[in-house]
Amino acid sequence: LGFSAPDLSLYVITDSEVSRGRSHIEVVEKALAGGATCIQLRDKKSSVRELFLIARDLRDITRENNVTFIVNDRLDIALAVGADGVHLGEDDLPLYAARYIMPEEAFLGASPDTLQQAIDAERAGASYLGVGPVFYTSTKPDAGMPLGLNNFSKICRSVSIPVVGIGGIDESNAAEVINAGAAGVAVISGVVGAEDVKEAARRLKSKIELARGEGGVSG
């Protein structure tokens, strides 16, 4: 694992459940062509063996593109393929335990639900936070009440690590998320589930770059 100041501005989560039957590698190639700056592999269905092989391929292609590669859930796979980091949820390994066995420079992501959890996650060793849902999202209706931009912004200002907004973010509102203090925008179905993955990534990326260029509080 490596990397010190990753660009999380367009954080694409490749999830087999929304990819319309396309492989992770196909989706990621197109997302990278469209300007994704960070790729997270999320796959709850494949066996660990399969996941390892997929992660290895994604590690190769993200490295060629100088893009951050994060594995969801499985720190063992992240370590085994030399990913830049791992993203852990509430049911996963506790952050302090993960941090304990990770190389110091490796990237540890967390998904706090509240401001207090965000502060706790930073203290426990998180390198960045995925925070949301910022907006209502029809593709994950059980994701809980949207935070809204004000609450999201409060969390961004309460921690010193980068915060990536997630949930219901698209071209129409990505700039607002950046302006609220996000270091980036995380998307799943908006890019991975799009008919034209590259074009979806490209359009979102241009909104993000514009917002960052226009003086967003980006990290």
Add this chain to the structure above:
Amino acid sequence: LGFSAPDLSLYVITDSEVSRGRSHIEVVEKALAGGATCIQLRDKKSSVRELFLIARDLRDITRENNVTFIVNDRLDIALAVGADGVHLGEDDLPLYAARYIMPEEAFLGASPDTLQQAIDAERAGASYLGVGPVFYTSTKPDAGMPLGLNNFSKICRSVSIPVVGIGGIDESNAAEVINAGAAGVAVISGVVGAEDVKEAARRLKSKIELARGEGGVSG
């Protein structure tokens, strides 16, 4: 992770599915009292967070008893709690990948189905093998055709790492498994599912010790 020459002679796999509702810690305390020399935590149902907490407790109690502690499947949990090793199956992380991220002295177990797989597993870095089913087992009827003692013995003689027999082994046949070349006997339901776990372990242990003392080809 640590340990160099673990005693695998009575290798008890604590599996929540056969433990009659008793907790892992309760089962393991009793198995240790009955003479278990190695404990493997196997639990396909708990969340990773729960599994981490269970593994941490089992690490403490096995360390107090100077008994080897192995985690099934999850190398990240094994590393995080400082287990002595991990046991990986066919759908898990490949052995070479696991070995690559494990401390050198850590113990890596594999479950080859054939003699060739056993040889390959040793070459890929396995520290010991769990081989079976040696006999027919009614508690895991889908485990495949029993190897029988002859085939089991051939595998033991074809590798230089310790082999633990598994599958249908009980008091009545444990000695034959040891005499066939096994370094130990692995049991699940025979101990973990017994009404009196301690007594079941104790009785099995005495058969194993007797066989080893009587000149079994133990590793």
